[in-house]
Amino acid sequence: MSERRTTPRRSFSYHVRILDDDTQKTIGHLVEISATGVQLETSVPLPVDKDYFLRMELTSEIANIHFIVFSARTKWCQPDKFTPNMYHCGFEITDMLPEDRETFQTMIERFGKENKRG
Numbered sequence: 140m141s142e143r144r145t146t147p148r149r150s151f152s153y154h155v156r157i158l159d160d161d162t163q164k165t166i167g168h169l170v171e172i173s174a175t176g177v178q179l180e181t182s183v184p185l186p187v188d189k190d191y192f193l194r195m196e197l198t199s200e201i202a203n204i205h206f207i208v209f210s211a212r213t214k215w216c217q218p219d220k221f222t223p224n225m226y227h228c229g230f231e232i233t234d235m236l237p238e239d240r241e242t243f244q245t246m247i248e249r250f251g252k253e254n255k256r257g
Contacts, residue, residue, distance in 0.1 A: 155201070160194040160208050167228065169195070172251050174244065176231045177211065185216050185228045193230070201246055207239035 155169040157179055167179035194208050211230035219225040235243065 155198075156196045158194045158196065160192040163194075166191070166193065170227065172243075172247050174247065176214070176229060178227055178229050180219070181216075181226045181228055182224065184218075184226045185213050187213050187216060189213050190233065191230070195243075197242070197246075201250065202242050204242060207235070207242050209233075209235035209239060209243075 157166050157169060157177070158164060159166050166185070167181035169177055170180050171178035190210060190212050192208065193211050194206050196206050197204060210233045212233055214229045214231050216226055216228040219227055
């Protein structure tokens with residue numbers, strides 16, 4: 140599979156829970172973050188090309204607000220290579236309010252760790 144990504148991804152060191160904003164159920168936890176999307180670790184496989192309204196819970200170490208909300212679409216989902224019954228799912232962000240986008244960008248810059256290839 141060829142790499143189609145144009146935005147650098149960063150691993151995220153804080154434990155950040157992501158919920159379905161409509162149902163308030165946990166979807167997964169943030170693993171990687173980029174300006175255009177997120178990768179979550181989930182306990183169930185998620186359908187590809189499904190739209191979600193997500194709520195990202197934030198701690199005081201990350202931001203001075205409790206959460207941000209955004210729309211995102213699943214682009215892929217695959218089993219974790221090392222942990223049975225866990226999955227990694229990639230989401231493309233489709234909509235985010237400007238003030239939440241500012242917080243999101245700050246999260247990437249301050250807390251995202253550059254992924255080293257090779």
